[in-house]
Amino acid sequence: MFDLIKPDIFECITSIGVTKDTDFSLPPNPELGDLCFACFELAKKEKKDPVEFAKEIVGRFHFVKRAKTDLVLDFRASGPYVNVILNNKKLAEIVLTKIDQKNYGGNNLGNGQKVMIEYPSQNTHKEFHIGHLRNVCIGNSLVGLMEKSGYRVVPVNYINDFGSHVVKCLWYLEKTEDPRIETSFLIKNKQKWLGMIYAEANKYIAKHKEVKQELVEYQKRFEARDPKIMKLFQLTRQWSIEGFNKIHEELGVRHEKVFFESKIKNKGQKIVDELLEKKIATVGEGGAIIIDLQPYNLDVALLRKSSGSGVYLTSDLALAKEKFKRIKVDQSINITGTEQNFYFKQLFKILELEGFHNKMTHIGYGLVNRSDGKMSSRLGNVILYDDLKNEIFEKLFQETKNRHEEWNEKKLKEVTQILTQAVLKFTLLKHEAEKTISFDIKEATNMEGYNALYILYTVARINSMERKSGLKINKKKINFQLLDNNEEKNLLLFIANYSAIIKKALANYNPSVLVKYCFDLSKEFNNYYNKFSILKNDDLEVTKARLALCLAVRRVIEDALKILTIKTVEEM
């Protein structure tokens, strides 16, 4: 932790037995010191008692202690811990100067490696609910985190437009001769409407089990590209894709390439044939093609239905190859729900058996459930992205209007839109990525608490102060000595810890770490803001120093939010 100031700390404490892999953390009580480190490991190396060793380290430090202008002022032993007392002036100077560096808080773990990230891989003819939204939010953040860490990221999408879900939807539309197709220009959101039809189709099929054979036949015709079906397919497929594109644009997704199942499925079928020839795959019950992965503890995987139709796996085999063929990348990452963890283990094993050795990773995020139970299309209780977005927008619009009567409609909408996106994204990112979410609409539309608004409000406050001060801050002329209270020290330490947070978030594929960091930093700031006056101050030098700190806080928050693709507003 505290990577930003670590080099300066070690400069003060060379050759006293504290190795460079020693990590610093915050003491449980600020009165103990500014930073601390535990001596368990260090003492073990020298075969000493940790409590004794802590005292010894402190003694050594006092012996070699250098000038008062160093970052480290003092060491104090407290049981097996050593607490570090920092020089406020030096701390402020280092942090507030370093923050202007390029790619501040970033690192170069990626070393220019090219990585493809595939998300959210939706199915056409289906709804876009908050589960998909979680996928996009995590994907977006991962792109940001990897770019911040020196990777060259290629975001791509894979659209499943050729599976049995499409078959069900088209078959149902045809069977019911839905008149709305003819007057489709009347439908406002066709992508959403189609999702509704798909849900209806599912309900119907569940009730009328006898249509199963009919669907099998329909799928055969579909996969053989029966012109009669293709017309409806092309039309409706386009509705979904246009709808997705609009959503992606709103959410700040920027795919460099899009793969379609309809263009890949045949290639997948060929791979299945090859696997059969190579005797990696075998013929199973009813003529289905399967692959026995039991030696690897991965059960049996189905590669082709007994009807000859493909399954997801059929296409995914081809997709893996296509990815590396079309774009020269060093590795590929997939983001899907954790319920597909097992599926991806199977997929990767099959590719491995086939002799495909490119690096592929699967990242699973937890399901989004409703607080009152499971979300399922069949129960008809899915929370759609569009609906949630509108609900939040309405609420925020009213509130913003009340606060800024002087704003015109256009400005109100612009600001509310940014706030809405921020609230949505924060809500779906605030939990640990791999954990199941219990989603509560009431909580999501609450404007208080652990919420994006809290952070954006903090930024808006700083913006406001900067405007009102009329000052241009020149770091070279700041008297850093004036930043000497505990709250200021805490803020500086928070800022110094930013890069460690980035690393942690990426290492665990877990953007929630960064979300929490933004909130905690904002909280620390609001505490400071309420306790100390920044502008209303007798001493202009103090105002300048404090304002410089405020701007640094804003810079870090905005940088972190940018990674999460969350925008801020000047005023709110």
Place this chain on the structure above:
RNA sequence: GUCCCGGUAGUUCAAUGGAUAGAACAAAAGCCUUCUAAGCUUUGGAUCAAGGUUCGAUUCCUUGCCGGGAUACCA
């Protein structure tokens, strides 16, 4: 049946094996002639159970109980 994930305040979530388990919501009480009250302060409240490893366990291991997911023709 087997495999994977989870179980922490009333609720939703935090806590690389480290000092006194943190937040938010909800509940109770306060703070706007003062830089945006979408804010701040204060109060009460929790580690599923039993073993084990360790100087030290919410964290690691074992067992049990509870919940979720996966487990060849669902997507």
